[in-house]
Amino acid sequence: MQLLVSPTSPYARKARIVLRERGLTGRVNECFINPHQDPAELLAANPLGKIPTLARDEGTPLYDSRVVCEWLDALAGDDGLIPAGGAERWAVRHAEAHADGILDLTVATVMERARAAGEQSPGSMARWREKIERAVAATDTVRGALPERFSLGDIALAVTLSYLDLRLPDFDWRTAHPTLAEWHAGVAERASMRETAPPAQ
Numbered sequence: 284m285q286l287l288v289s290p291t292s293p294y295a296r297k298a299r300i301v302l303r304e305r306g307l308t309g310r311v312n313e314c315f316i317n318p319h320q321d322p323a324e325l326l327a328a329n330p331l332g333k334i335p336t337l338a339r340d341e342g343t344p345l346y347d348s349r350v351v352c353e354w355l356d357a358l359a360g361d362d363g364l365i366p367a368g369g370a371e372r373w374a375v376r377h378a379e380a381h382a383d384g385i386l387d388l389t390v391a392t393v394m395e396r397a398r399a400a401g402e403q404s405p406g407s408m409a410r411w412r413e414k415i416e417r418a419v420a421a422t423d424t425v426r427g428a429l430p431e432r433f434s435l436g437d438i439a440l441a442v443t444l445s446y447l448d449l450r451l452p453d454f455d456w457r458t459a460h461p462t463l464a465e466w467h468a469g470v471a472e473r474a475s476m477r478e479t480a481p482p483a484q
């Protein structure tokens with residue numbers, strides 16, 4: 284089975300962390316590609332040309348990090364990273380949606396910055412930045428609802444905060460949110476986080 288990823292994609296990093304946390308690295312190969320170059324193996328599996336995409340041994344390929352993470356977690360068996368039901372399940376699902384929302388705005392900002400100066404929309408970028416800062420300010424509360432046990436919610440939130448460090452280094456979220464910073468530092472120590480850290484840009 285092939286998991287199509289890149290070293291910097293935060294969405295792919297979620298799935299790469301799930302592989303490690305669930306002991307699946309021997310069953311699923313990580314295949315590094317650049318999705319922005321539309322490689323044939325990616326387009327053959329995912330017409331949207333996005334990562335992560337999971338090319339399974341049997342069945343259709345799966346894509347979108349939420350689907351891929353849930354499928355991998357189920358593949359590994361019980362007692363996984365997503366509670367089966369109840370309030371804990373919704374807290375984990377909500378934390379992932381919250382984190383992915385921040386990622387979407389951050390990725391949009393990166394793409395906008397890559398456009399020629401005259402084609403950028405400073406108004407849109409300012410609005411996205413307000414949303415990012417507002418959502419990060421709400422993250423302690425979102426995190427506080429998560430189960431005691433390490434979950435996909437923790438993974439998504441930690442990956443997102445690390446991605447802010449990579450792409451919006453001027454946003455000093457640690458000074459504004461010291462409790463969140465302390466929690467992030469603890470999660471960042473995990474082997475799964477260290478092994479998937481993006482290369483310095």
Ligand SMILES: N[C@@H](CCC(=O)N[C@@H](CS)C(=O)NCC(=O)O)C(=O)O
Nearest residue numbers: 292293294318333334335347348349
């Ligand atoms: N909602 C998707 C987002 C995936 C996504 O946008 N991945 C980016 C990499 S960070 C990508 O593949 N971009 C290539 C492109 O848009 O052409 C997910 O959670 O998997």
